Amino acid sequence: MNLYLHHPPRVSVGPSLSLSLSPQVLANLHSTCLHIYTFSPQLPNFYHCCCEGISVISLSLSLYIRAMSPSQLDSNGNASASLQENGIPDSLSILNSEKAVQEIIQQPLMQGIEDNLIEFSEAMRSTIIFWIPLTVHIFRGAIALRRAAEGKASAQAEAVEWKRKYELERARNLTLEHKVLSSGESNGDVNGERADSSADQPVLSSQTYKQSEVCCGKHGLCSHEVLRDGDPDSDCNVVQNRMTRKASFKLSWCCNGDNSGQQKHDIVSFERGNITTAERSSKQISLKWESQPQTVLILTKPNSTSVRILCAEMVRWLKEKKKLNIFVEPRVRIELLTESSYYNFVQTWQDDKEIVLLHMKVDLVVTLGGDGTVLWAASMFKGPVPPVVPFSLGSLGFMTPFHSEHYRECLDSILRGPISITLRHRLLCHVIRDAAKNEYDTEESVIVLNEVTIDRGISSFLTNLECYCDNSFVTCVQGDGLILSTTSGSTAYSLAAGGSMVHPQVPGILFTPICPHSLSFRPLILPEHVTLRVQVPFNSRSHAWASFDGKDRKRLAPGDALVCSMAPWPVPTACQSDSTSDFLRSIHDGLHWNLRKTQSFDGPSDP
Ligand SMILES: NC(=O)c1ccc[n+]([C@@H]2O[C@H](COP(=O)([O-])OP(=O)(O)OC[C@H]3O[C@@H](n4cnc5c(N)ncnc54)[C@H](O)[C@@H]3O)[C@@H](O)[C@H]2O)c1
Numbered sequence: 001m002n003l004y005l006h007h008p009p010r011v012s013v014g015p016s017l018s019l020s021l022s023p024q025v026l027a028n029l030h031s032t033c034l035h036i037y038t039f040s041p042q043l044p045n046f047y048h049c050c051c052e053g054i055s056v057i058s059l060s061l062s063l064y065i066r067a068m069s070p071s072q073l074d075s076n077g078n079a080s081a082s083l084q085e086n087g088i089p090d091s092l093s094i095l096n097s098e099k100a101v102q103e104i105i106q107q108p109l110m111q112g113i114e115d116n117l118i119e120f121s122e123a124m125r126s127t128i129i130f131w132i133p134l135t136v137h138i139f140r141g142a143i144a145l146r147r148a149a150e151g152k153a154s155a156q157a158e159a160v161e162w163k164r165k166y167e168l169e170r171a172r173n174l175t176l177e178h179k180v181l182s183s184g185e186s187n188g189d190v191n192g193e194r195a196d197s198s199a200d201q202p203v204l205s206s207q208t209y210k211q212s213e214v215c216c217g218k219h220g221l222c223s224h225e226v227l228r229d230g231d232p233d234s235d236c237n238v239v240q241n242r243m244t245r246k247a248s249f250k251l252s253w254c255c256n257g258d259n260s261g262q263q264k265h266d267i268v269s270f271e272r273g274n275i276t277t278a279e280r281s282s283k284q285i286s287l288k289w290e291s292q293p294q295t296v297l298i299l300t301k302p303n304s305t306s307v308r309i310l311c312a313e314m315v316r317w318l319k320e321k322k323k324l325n326i327f328v329e330p331r332v333r334i335e336l337l338t339e340s341s342y343y344n345f346v347q348t349w350q351d352d353k354e355i356v357l358l359h360m361k362v363d364l365v366v367t368l369g370g371d372g373t374v375l376w377a378a379s380m381f382k383g384p385v386p387p388v389v390p391f392s393l394g395s396l397g398f399m400t401p402f403h404s405e406h407y408r409e410c411l412d413s414i415l416r417g418p419i420s421i422t423l424r425h426r427l428l429c430h431v432i433r434d435a436a437k438n439e440y441d442t443e444e445s446v447i448v449l450n451e452v453t454i455d456r457g458i459s460s461f462l463t464n465l466e467c468y469c470d471n472s473f474v475t476c477v478q479g480d481g482l483i484l485s486t487t488s489g490s491t492a493y494s495l496a497a498g499g500s501m502v503h504p505q506v507p508g509i510l511f512t513p514i515c516p517h518s519l520s521f522r523p524l525i526l527p528e529h530v531t532l533r534v535q536v537p538f539n540s541r542s543h544a545w546a547s548f549d550g551k552d553r554k555r556l557a558p559g560d561a562l563v564c565s566m567a568p569w570p571v572p573t574a575c576q577s578d579s580t581s582d583f584l585r586s587i588h589d590g591l592h593w594n595l596r597k598t599q600s601f602d603g604p605s606d607p
C-alpha cells in the first residue's frame with residue numbers, strides 16, 4: 001500500500017481536521033511494509049488536492065480503495081502493485097496530474113468498496129495491531145472524503161438542475177397568478193358602466209382608481225382600484241351576481257413621530273386594494289380607510305357553542321347597526337339558518353373555487369377562535385389577504401389580541417380607523433418531486449403563516465435532510481426533523497423546539513431543528529430574501545413528511561425536496577394597541593415569559 005503523507009507528517013481525516021503524526025507512529029508505519037512517501041505542501045498538486053477538499057493521504061487511499069479487490073491484497077495487506085494492475089499508472093504521477101485526478105474523481109464508485117475496505121481492515125488488523133485504530137480512522141476519513149468529492153461534482157450539476165426546476169416552478173406560479181388576476185379584471189368593468197350579468201366578481205371603478213392615484217402620491221399608500229357600490233340587501237345564499245364595493249384604504253409607516261413613509265413607496269406595491277410587499281417593514285404600520293368598509297367575512301372555530309352564539313350576535317349587530325354585507329363559511333350559514341331564517345341575508349359560497357376571488361369582495365376578515373382560526377383564515381387566501389381582526393376565543397391567543405366581550409367597541413373603532421396593523425409574513429412552499437424532474441411540478445404551492453415542518457412522521461429512523469440556502473449547502477439535519485418558521489410562528493412549534501421568539505415584524509426565516517442528534521446544532525435565523533431547499537437524499541433510510549401550519553401532511557420520498565421562500569402576500573392583522581405592545585403582551589400573558597418573584601429589598605447589597 002502506498003501512503004502519501006504531508007510534510008511535516010500528518011494525516012488529514014477530513015477537510016478541516018488533521019492529526020499530527022508523532023515520530024514514534026511514523027517509525028511504526030515504516031516498520032510495517034507500507035510504502036510511505038512524504039509530500040511537501042509547497043508542491044502545486046498539494047494545493048490542488050486541498051482545494052478540492054481532498055487531503056493528499058485520503059486521495060491516495062481512495063485511489064487505493066477504488067483499485068483494490070480483496071484478492072489483490074497479499075498476506076501483508078501490501079497492495080502497492082495493484083494500482084498498475086487496475087490500469088492506473090504510477091500513483092505519484094497521478095497525483096502530479098490534475099487531469100488524471102479529475103478523471104478519477106468523476107469515475108463511479110466501484111461496487112462493494114465498503115466490503116473491500118472492511119476486508120482490508122481485517123487483514124491489517126491481523127498483522128499490524130498498532131496500525132488498526134489509525135487505519136480504520138483513515139479509511140473512514142477516506143470514505144467520507146471520497147463521498148464529499150463525489151458529492152461536490154454531482155452537487156454542482158444538481159444545483160444547476162434545481163435552479164432550472166425552481167425557475168420553471170416560479171414561472172408556472174407567476175403565470176397562474178397572472179391568470180387569477182386577469183380573470184378578476186376581466187370579470188370587472190373598468191369603465192364603471194356595465195353591470196356584468198355573469199359576474200359574481202366585483203367590478204372596478206376607473207373613477208375611484210384615478211382619485212386614489214392622485215391622493216396616494218404624497219403620503220402613505222392608497223388602494224388604486226376600488227370596487228363599485230353594490231346591493232347590500234339581496235338575500236341569496238351564494239356569492240351573488242351583485243356589485244359590491246371594496247373599501248379603499250391607505251397605509252402609512254410611522255416611526256418616532258415620522259409618518260411620511262416615503263421610503264416604503266418603492267418597496268411596497270399596492271394594487272387593486274391588496275397589499276403586496278417586496279420588502280418587510282419593521283416600523284409600525286397604520287391603516288386608514290379612505291372609503292367605508294362594506295363587506296365583512298366572519299370565520300369561526302367549529303364545534304364551539306360560545307363561538308356560535310357570539311357569531312350570531314355579531315352578524316346581527318354588523319347588519320343592523322353597521323349596514324354591512326356579511327359573508328360566512330357554508331357550515332356557519334347553515335348553523336345560523338337553523339337558528340332563525342332571519343339570517344337569510346348572510347352570504348356564502350358553494351364552490352371552493354369561489355374562495356380564490358374572496359379577497360376582491362371582502363374588506364375585513366373577523367376571526368372568532370384561537371390562533372388556529374387565524375391560521376385557517378390565512379390559509380383561505382392563497383394570494384392577497386384583507387385586514388384580519390382576530391377575536392380571542394381560544395386558550396392562548398398569540399395572534400388574537402381582541403377580547404370578544406368588547407367586540408362592539410373594537411369593531412366600531414376598527415371600522416372608523418385608523419388602525420395599527422402587523423404585517424405577518426408568510427412562507428411560500430413548493431414540493432418538488434424527483435419524479436417530475438423533466439417537467440413542471442404539478443403540485444400546488446402552499447402558503448403558511450406559522451411554519452412548514454419536515455419530520456420523520458411515523459418512521460422510527462432519524463430524518464436525513466440536506467438543507468441548502470440559495471444553493472449553498474447549510475447542513476444535514478439528522479434528528480426528528482426541521483422547522484422553517486416565520487417570525488409570527490416563532491412562538492409556536494419553533495419555540496417548543498428551542499427556537500428564539502422573534503417580533504413578528506422582524507423580517508426573517510427561522511431554521512429550527514427538532515431534536516437534532518448532535519450537540520452543536522443551534523437554531524438559525526436567516527434573512528427573508530433567501531430561498532431554502534430541504535431535500536431528502538437518495539440514500540435516506542426513510543421518507544420524510546412535510547406539514548403546513550400543522551396540517552396537510554405530504555410525503556417526501558428520497559429525491560423529493562421542499563423549496564421555501566418568503567411569500568409576497570403578508571397577512572395584515574389588526575393590533576389592539578400596536579405591534580410591539582401586542583407581541584409583548586402575548587408572550588407575557590400566553591407564556592408567562594420570565595415570570596419570577598421580585599427579589600426583596602432587604603438583604604445584602606453593595607456598600
Ligand atoms: N410541540 C408544539 O408546540 C407543537 C406541535 C405541533 C404543532 N404546533 C403548532 O400548532 C400550530 C397549529 O395550530 P392549531 O391551533 O391549528 O393547532 P392546535 O389546535 O393543535 O393548537 C396548537 C397550539 O399552538 C398555538 N399556536 C398556534 N399558532 C401560534 C403562534 N403563532 N404563536 C403561539 N402559539 C401558537 C395555539 O394557540 C395552540 O395552543 C402549528 O402551526 C404549530 O406551530 C406546536
Ligand SMILES: Nc1ncnc2c1ncn2[C@@H]1O[C@H](COP(=O)(O)OP(=O)(O)OP(=O)(O)O)[C@@H](O)[C@H]1O
Nearest residue numbers: 299300301302369370371372373376394395396397
Ligand atoms: N373555520 C374553521 N374551519 C375549520 N377548521 C377550523 C376553523 N377555524 C379553526 N379551525 C381549526 O380548529 C382548530 C382549533 O382552532 P383554534 O386554535 O382557533 O381553537 P382553540 O384550539 O380552542 O384555541 P387555542 O389553540 O388557543 O387553544 C385548529 O386546528 C384550526 O385549524
